[in-house]
Amino acid sequence: MTKPSEEVETMDDATPEESKPKGIKPAKLTAIIIAVVVVALAGIGGGYAYWTHHEGNAYHEAVAQAENADKALSKAVDEATATTYKADQLKEPKLLDKLDDAIRKAKALKGIPEDRPGEWLAWRLASARKANATDADEANAQAKALDAALKAVRDSKLAKELDTAKDQLRQGIDGAGQTLRDTDGKVADNATRDSLTKAIDEANSTLSKKGVTDPKTYTDAKAKLDAAVRQVTDSKAAKEQADAEAAAQAQAQAQAAAQSQRSYSQSYNRYGGSGSGYSSNRGYSAPQQSYTAPQQSYSGGSSGGSSLADLIGAASSGNTNEKSTGNYAPIEH
Known part of the structure; x- marks a missing residue:
């Protein structure tokens, strides 16, 4: 009979390796x-x-x-x-x-x-x-x-510039219209007034445009309008100058004519005119002297003086029984 230990050993030895329990090695x-x-x-x-x-x-x-x-x-x-x-x-x-x-x-x-x-x-x-x-x-x-x-x-x-330019154009149109009215018949060349009328119409057309975004649109129209106004005012000034020169020339001619007339008159008086000491028929006239008969008192029937009738009679007969010392001119009948 075998010992238990021997039986166990025998059994371990006889057990296959695959049937033994497996574990993880450290x-x-x-x-x-x-x-x-x-x-x-x-x-x-x-x-x-x-x-x-x-x-x-x-x-x-x-x-x-x-x-x-x-x-x-x-x-x-x-x-x-x-x-x-x-x-x-x-x-x-x-x-x-x-x-x-x-x-x-x-x-x-x-x-x-x-x-x-x-x-x-x-x-x-x-x-x-x-x-x-x-x-x-x-x-x-x-x-x-x-x-x-x-x-x-x-x-x-930009909005402010547009408003300003537009207002300036509007004022320019008003001023141009006044210039046109004030220069009727007062310009040297009326074609300038026709050009101004056209410029005013164009400026009004620009002023009425919608959607303008550039102030230059208004300033250009204003510049063109101003140029037309200057042409009219220059033409007016030219006419005024021409009128003044014509008036001065007329005045100078009038003064020259008056001067010529005075010179002719003086020459005429010197060589046969009605100047002092000469007659129109170049005759000589003795200086005129006045005579005043001496006043004598008369008393009728007096033997101390001569009567007026005696004096007249003596004058008629050529007697010169006067007591006056002055000369007298003979009385013409």
Whole structure:
């Protein structure tokens, strides 16, 4: 009879190797764990690498967009500040305040952040991407607001220029019409008045146009109208000058004729005219002297004096019994 131990040994020895229970050796388990860890680390590293690569590309794209937006904003600021606008140049002066405010806000933007993250720091790349994207959005929005404010100011300035040019043309038409009325029959060349009439008609046609956007449309019509007015006024001045010269010439001729008449009259008086000391028949006339008979008192029957009848009788008989010492001319019968 065999011993129990012997029976067991006999049985172990007789059992096939394939039917024995299998187990994992420690060395093999360690290898498996190491492989799992490597695979896990590889997966994590690959995911991080992909994330880093993605954020890096996005960051560089955001930087480019921010740079372009900042350049556009800087250009808009330069354009807005290149021209100085005044309130009296605008139809709506308050728009100038809005433009100044837009310029101030545009200049206050900080721009692109200067710090640049490392290429393998994914979280910093993501943060920088967001900062640049925000900067680009702000710059684009402010540039848009600045352009709108600048356009509003320019449009208001244009509207004021259009109104001014249109008013000046209207005033020019009124003045030209008055010139036309005041120069009727007073110009050297009436064709100038015909040209002015045509210019007035054309100016009125321009004034009634719709949708005029260029002040030059009105200023050109005004310049043409002014030129026609100058032609009329020049023609009027030429006629006035011609009339003045004709009047002066007529006056000079009249003065010359009067001078000639005076010279002829003086010559006639000197050589046979009715001047003093000469008669018209060139005869000589003795100077005329007056005689006054002496007054004598007469008393009838007195022997001391002569009577008037005696004197007359004596004169008739040629007697000269006078007591007067003056000469006298003989009395003609």
